[in-house]
Amino acid sequence: MYCDRCGEPGTHPECTAARELEPPRYCPDCRRRMKVQVVPTGWTATCVEHGDRHG
Amino acid sequence: MPEILDHARTRVLDDGAGLDEAGILEVLRLPDEDLPELLQLAHDVRMKWCGPEVEVEGIVSLKTGGCPEDCHFCSQSGLFASPVRAVWLDIPSLVEAAKQTAATGATEFCIVAAVRGPDKRLMDQMRAGVRAIREAVDIQVAASLGMLTKEQVDELAEMGVHRYNHNLETCRSYFPNVVTTHSWEERWSTLTMVRESGMEVCCGGILGMGETLEQRAEFAAQLAELDPHEVPLNFLTPRPGTPFGDRPVVEGRDALRAIAAFRLAMPRTILRYAGGREITLGDLGTRDGLLGGINAMIVGNYLTTLGRPATADLELLKDLKMPVKSLSATF
Numbered sequence: 001m002y003c004d005r006c007g008e009p010g011t012h013p014e015c016t017a018a019r020e021l022e023p024p025r026y027c028p029d030c031r032r033r034m035k036v037q038v039v040p041t042g043w044t045a046t047c048v049e050h051g052d053r054h055g
Numbered sequence: 056m057p058e059i060l061d062h063a064r065t066r067v068l069d070d071g072a073g074l075d076e077a078g079i080l081e082v083l084r085l086p087d088e089d090l091p092e093l094l095q096l097a098h099d100v101r102m103k104w105c106g107p108e109v110e111v112e113g114i115v116s117l118k119t120g121g122c123p124e125d126c127h128f129c130s131q132s133g134l135f136a137s138p139v140r141a142v143w144l145d146i147p148s149l150v151e152a153a154k155q156t157a158a159t160g161a162t163e164f165c166i167v168a169a170v171r172g173p174d175k176r177l178m179d180q181m182r183a184g185v186r187a188i189r190e191a192v193d194i195q196v197a198a199s200l201g202m203l204t205k206e207q208v209d210e211l212a213e214m215g216v217h218r219y220n221h222n223l224e225t226c227r228s229y230f231p232n233v234v235t236t237h238s239w240e241e242r243w244s245t246l247t248m249v250r251e252s253g254m255e256v257c258c259g260g261i262l263g264m265g266e267t268l269e270q271r272a273e274f275a276a277q278l279a280e281l282d283p284h285e286v287p288l289n290f291l292t293p294r295p296g297t298p299f300g301d302r303p304v305v306e307g308r309d310a311l312r313a314i315a316a317f318r319l320a321m322p323r324t325i326l327r328y329a330g331g332r333e334i335t336l337g338d339l340g341t342r343d344g345l346l347g348g349i350n351a352m353i354v355g356n357y358l359t360t361l362g363r364p365a366t367a368d369l370e371l372l373k374d375l376k377m378p379v380k381s382l383s384a385t386f
Contacts, residue, residue, distance in 0.1 A: 005295075006138075006295070007138070020361075021292075021333055021334065021360055021361045021362070022359075022360050022361060023359075023360075023361065025138035025139070026138065033138055033140050034140070035140050035141075035142045036119075036139070036140065036142065036359070037116075037119065037142055037144055037148070038115075038116065038119075038356050038357070038358060038359055038360070038361070039115055039144075039148065039151075039152040039155065039356065040113040040114070040115060040152055040155055040156050040159075040354070040355030040356050040365070041152075041155045041355055041356070041365070042356070043356065043361070
């Protein structure tokens with residue numbers, strides 16, 4: 001598993017805290033950078049291999 | 056009472072004239088013990104010259120990332136090792152975002168694109184998007200598409216875009232430390248054309264990019280000279296991979312001093328909370344700013360980062376007995 005904020009292996013307290021105000025940028029399964037669309041009430045992050053995530 | 060606040064009470068509160076650059080700097084230098092009095096004065100000025108209403112806005116990115124410019128604060132520049140990838144929003148999703156924004160009670164919906172200036176593809180997308188929103192949602196449409204030609208200004212006005220955002224970002228003297236791929240004067244030129252077109256001018260910037268207090272005062276004075284309809288005030292949120300990614304965030308009391316100072320520089324403008332308040336001010340500070348000169352806010356998420364839920368901000372406005380500005384009041 002990879003950190004969905006910085007793409008490095010594992011989880012990181014700084015990234016976990018920052019993620020409260022950020023959508024994910026990296027796929028936690030494969031580390032690919034995702035295409036992320038933020039709208040006023042949510043976000044969608046798309047990995048070409050692992051599909052969409054929503055928040 | 057500090058002399059500068061006495062002066063501001065007469066000049067700004069009573070007469071409705073803004074402080075000059077020297078006065079703004081004095082305000083920015085006030086010690087912490089004078090902060091409550093400063094905020095109260097800025098609030099009184101806002102209430103007298105703008106009223107109790109708060110203008111609520113939602114923003115959305117039509118074209119994210121891949122920007123050719125090097126704005127050092129921005130995660131959407133294609134020149135930095137930012138994790139933000141380029142992506143376009145389709146028209147149905149744009150209309151849905153406008154609907155969600157209107158459902159919060161917001162009267163403003165700003166469509167933003169990360170570009171130097173719009174090309175034909177973006178202008179075509181804007182035309183289709185604005186038309187679709189106007190057919191489906193009762194909300195005012197604003198736009199922020201970078202630097203414009205005169206023809207593009209006229210085209211946006213003709214589409215029905217009622218307000219155009221183009222931030223100067225910082226004062227003229229500090230701008231070359233923030234952006235090197237275009238000039239402050241080029242931005243000013245777009246703003247001048249927007250004003251001449253009849254569209255409302257929205258122009259603000261970001262505090263905490265390394266500017267001095269003198270430069271912060273210079274920026275407020277330059278904005279006052281521009282006299283925009285709206286000033287969005289951002290506080291730097293350092294983004295990973297950008298040249299400003301390691302900058303410290305603005306200290307909360309400095310942010311509140313800046314809010315009050317900008318209000319005293321521009322007593323009649325719409326002074327909007329934009330990005331960064333969640334980190335710089337937190338919940339309590341957000342409340343203090345609304346009682347210290349702010350009279351507008353972006354609710355919900357930003358372009359690439361997340362905000363507080365709109366419901367939390369709307370509850371706060373209810374607690375403060377500040378009505379959300381209605382659509383009819385905007386015409």
